[in-house]
Amino acid sequence: MMIESLKRYWWVLVLRGICGIIFGVIAFAYRASEIALGFKLRWELRGEWFLILMGLISIVFAALLLWNPVAGAAVLIWLTAWYATVFGVLAIIFGIRLRGLRGTPAPL
Numbered sequence: 001m002m003i004e005s006l007k008r009y010w011w012v013l014v015l016r017g018i019c020g021i022i023f024g025v026i027a028f029a030y031r032a033s034e035i036a037l038g039f040k041l042r043w044e045l046r047g048e049w050f051l052i053l054m055g056l057i058s059i060v061f062a063a064l065l066l067w068n069p070v071a072g073a074a075v076l077i078w079l080t081a082w083y084a085t086v087f088g089v090l091a092i093i094f095g096i097r098l099r100g101l102r103g104t105p106a107p108l
Helices: 002-008 010-043 049-067 069-074 076-099
Strands: none
Touching (some): 002 010, 010 049
16 A cells, blocks of 8 residues: 555755755855855954854754764754754854954845
8 A cells, every 4th residue: 555655756956966965055155155255254354253153154054964874863953952952052153253253234
């Protein structure tokens, strides 16, 4: 019964895989652009290394989950909690440092 459902709806699994790949590439590109932005802000902002560090932590987090997905699934809640805590603290510090930046506002 289950095999027949899988045979009939095989395209759902293919679509899920394609969506996973697309979202993974978007997430990686977003974090890589965060690192690039940190390097670009190097001359205009003190403490830009927080932005670079936030991007690197995100990439390391993803690499840990890809390296050992079984263990990653078992401790995913703990990894996510630590990631969110560290990322949140770095984002707060970076936001406070951005407050000191004066100049023209960024276009929307």
